[in-house]
Amino acid sequence: MLENLPAQTLPRLLRRTTLSAILVGFVGFIVAALLAPPLAALGVALGVALAIVNLRFLDRQAAKVELAGEQTSKAVRRQLGSRTTLRLVVVTILILGVVFLNAPLGIGIVAGLVLYQIVFVANVLRVVADKGGVG
Numbered sequence: 001m002l003e004n005l006p007a008q009t010l011p012r013l014l015r016r017t018t019l020s021a022i023l024v025g026f027v028g029f030i031v032a033a034l035l036a037p038p039l040a041a042l043g044v045a046l047g048v049a050l051a052i053v054n055l056r057f058l059d060r061q062a063a064k065v066e067l068a069g070e071q072t073s074k075a076v077r078r079q080l081g082s083r084t085t086l087r088l089v090v091v092t093i094l095i096l097g098v099v100f101l102n103a104p105l106g107i108g109i110v111a112g113l114v115l116y117q118i119v120f121v122a123n124v125l126r127v128v129a130d131k132g133g134v135g
Contacts, residue, residue, distance in 0.1 A: 009127060009131070013123055013124065013127050014055065014059060016123050017055070017119060017120050017123045018052055018055070020119045020122075020123060021048050021051065021052060021115070021116045021119045021120070022048065022052075024048070024115050024116075024118075024119050025044060025045055025047075025048030025049075025112060025115060025116070026045075028044040028045075028048070028111065028112065028115050029041045029042075029044050029045045032044045032108060032111070036104060036108070037104040039102060039104045039105040039108065040104040040105065040107060040108035040111075041108065042105060042108060043098075043104065043105045043106065043107065043108015043109040043110075043111065043112060044108045044109075044111050044112040044115070045112065046105075046108070046109050046112060047108065047109040047110060047111060047112015047113040047114075047115070047116070048112040048113075048115060048116050049112075050091065050109065050112070050113065051112065051113050051116035051117070052116070054087060054091070057087065058080075058084065061080060061083055061084075062080065095109055095110060095113075
């Protein structure tokens, strides 16, 4: 779906997603600070930051694969998929450890990651709708 969009669309999408996520994360931080333990608010901010850092790693990794030259699409998918899976496993283990050590902080991190994903999906839907939909 996104591969049919103009080349300049993706960087703008990522920039818009990052800025939107920072804004939503700030609002989430304020709401959590008012309604939950202080460490939950910190967790929301850490979760959004972790998601943004993960996106930057993915973006940098994709750029390196593109610079590597002629590769089959299967090799590119395998290379991107294995590194992305490894990052996902590491982040999941770390977050589960934090949840067991300090539940409000861990749940806050998970909430921040979820907020980021909601913002990302909303921004993708907006771009796709602006470009005429999926079909």
